[in-house]
Amino acid sequence: MIRLEGVSVRFGSEVVLDELNLTLEPQSATAIIGVSGCGKTTLLKVMAGLLRPDQGRVSLEAGSSLILQSLGLFPWKTVRDNVTVALEPLGVIGVEAERRTNEVLAELGLTEVAGKFPGQLSGGQAQRTAIARALVRRSQLLLMDEPSASLDALTREDFQDLVLQLHRTHPSTLVVVTHGIEEAVVLGQTILVMTKAAQPRRLVNPLFGLPDLRSDPRFGPFCQLVRQALLPVAASVVPE
Ligand SMILES: Nc1ncnc2c1ncn2[C@@H]1O[C@H](COP(=O)(O)OP(=O)(O)OP(=O)(O)O)[C@@H](O)[C@H]1O
Ligand SMILES: [Mg+2]
Structure with missing residues (x-):
């Protein structure tokens, strides 16, 4: 389990996380998606205890592992x-x-x-x-930052299936940051749509864990819904 209460992170005058409140249940699977620079990696670092927020509280289960996009292998x-x-x-x-x-x-x-x-x-x-x-x-908490970004499409699907299988056999709280809408729908029981310095939007994924999810007729429409949620707020506001 992980709980963030009123967490703020600023870099100079740039507010990246603004009084964020978030609770992830034990053994849940969460996908975080949002445009580049909105604060996804910053949020993961706060969750991993690598970055101390300027304000707010972070309660963690003991033991987290963060997999960086660069993988960090020696x-x-x-x-x-x-x-x-x-x-x-x-x-x-x-x-x-x-x-x-x-x-x-x-x-x-x-x-x-x-x-x-x-x-x-x-x-x-x-x-x-x-x-x-x-x-x-x-670890009780497994954090991954764009883990499949450098993989080709088929390897990426294998990777996603592997992550799901591991989540079943070794239950831990899983958080995956991704740029891929389909990946978010495959890996996230809950999908958090992040916008810089705003409370993330939480979408519950009714398709999570279904066998053969990618060929389910509901897969495309749900991906479309996530895509809509990602559109900048300004685009959905009728111009004056
Ligand atoms: N150590 C730092 N010092 C100053 N600014 C930083 C630092 N780390 C991040 N930032 C800024 O905070 C903002 C959020 O960065 P972050 O890396 O969290 O974005 P992101 O959502 O992970 O983006 P991407 O999808 O491109 O990886 C960016 O504007 C970035 O320039
Ligand atoms: Mg990042």
Whole structure:
């Protein structure tokens, strides 16, 4: 669970988050969507405890993992070591660290590339390594910043299916920032449409978790609804 109360973040005179109130239930899946610069990454950093708000309160479950768009893999470490190293701050070392690493590598189909370095991986493999590193920590809160932005369309769908499957098998509170409307509808039980310095609009997604969601006849119309919600307010105001 995560609760933000009256959270404000300013950079100089620029107000990015303005007295934001938000509660995400335990084990919920939330997609955050909004135009570039509206404050999505800033909000994730506040949720991850990496950025202290200028004002307001943040209550967090213990243990969060943030997957940055850049993935943040260590280029000089193998896939295996990139995963194991995430356990060190938790005090998990030795045989137990090895066991947990192997388990997660197998689950994400990375066993065969465990000895490779990040520069030798495909985009999808690198993405899965970043997820493995978050998953191995067993965090209660999993935050992802545009995780599929660099993937091609089919790999992206595989990635989304994987995230959903992991959310079922390892329940945690999931927050995914995305620019993709379809991705928001696939991954978000709740979709938060963000506008800079304004309270986000909350859309409940009735299609979340349906099997074969993308070919459901309701998928297109719901994506359209999200698209409408993203349009700038000015565009929906009748000019004087
Ligand atoms: N450390 C910082 N110092 C100054 N300004 C910042 C800082 N971080 C973010 N900003 C500003 O805050 C605003 C929100 O940035 P943020 O990165 O949260 O946007 P975003 O919604 O994630 O955008 P994008 O979709 O492009 O990733 C932007 O105008 C940005 O320039
Ligand atoms: Mg961002």
